[in-house]
Amino acid sequence: MRIGVGAIAALLLAACGGSTTGAPDTGGPAATASSQLQVELVASELVVGTQQRLPIGVLDHGTPVTDAAVHVRAYLLQGTTGVFKAESNAPFEGSGLEGGGVYVAHLDLAQAGNWGLDVTASRPNGEHATTRVATYADGRPLTVTATPIVPAVGQPAPLSKSPTVGDHPDVTSIDTGDPPDDMHQVSIAQAIAQHRPTLVVFASPAFCTSRACGPQVKVVQGLEPAYRDRLTFIHIEIYTNYKPDASKRTIAPTVTEWRLQTEPWIFLLDSKGIIQARFEGPTASDELKAAIDHLLG
DSSP states (O other): OOTTTOOGGGGGGSOOOSSSTTOOOOSSOOOOTTOOEEEEEOOSOEESEEEEEEEEEEEETTEEOOSOEEEEEEEEEETTEEEEEEEEEOOEEOTTSTTOOEEEEEEEEOSOEEEEEEEEEEOTTSOEEEEEEOBOTTSOBOEEESSOSSOOTTSBOOOOOOOOTTTOSSGGGTOOSSSOOSOOSSOHHHHHHTTOOEEEEEOOTTTOSSSSHHHHHHHHHHHHHHHTTTOEEEEEOSEEOOSSOGGGOEEOHHHHHTTOOSSOEEEEEOTTSBEEEEEESOOOHHHHHHHHHHHHO
């Protein structure tokens, strides 16, 4: 789902239709017809590279499932068939997300092109399904790209003059959280100029149509005390001009500069302003902490 229509994490709170229909034959098993488990890739863009993060939502009758054992097999599609390329278990990552979360696989996606996934989910109660995923949630083919739209690992972060409390003394005009957080002290451009490793979280606590964005900001806030002496924390609100009339809100310029179409997103920048990690969709505190430790290590 797209910003302005609803955050992609809303997929975890609504039925996930369309994943198994019309998908090319990958050579793997078809979806289990009798199961009520539903699977969706909670991402809008996958990039060529090793150990790429694939967040996956699993639902049962539209209710998020957190107790499944999930395994993912990936195929590079060639016409109506597929060539097996990689596989990974996908453990559930939900720490700090207040009951939300996703299953996360890490796969080597070595070649640009159209791919397919066979996602197997098994629950302790005996439910079992293998679902074939060959599209993103909006119906686009599941393309792995070598030229990402969203700023990617290894690229310089945009030098955004993102809003700060210095420019906006009323912090509620740049943060819809209740209460607003304290991650608006410096802009992205200022943090890069200061040669500070930086975490940037894009999320709208008030206007995100899922339950993911508020908890995501809280996950970041929960990590801030342990790292603030070594890492700058910046929160970018997705919308602007929402006061006094929320119906007139527009996409914030920084979101446009970073070419984001979904929320939430988290980026980790090194002291030179180079993106070292990026996370689309719900990201658990354990997962994020490991990435921060690697950045600072």
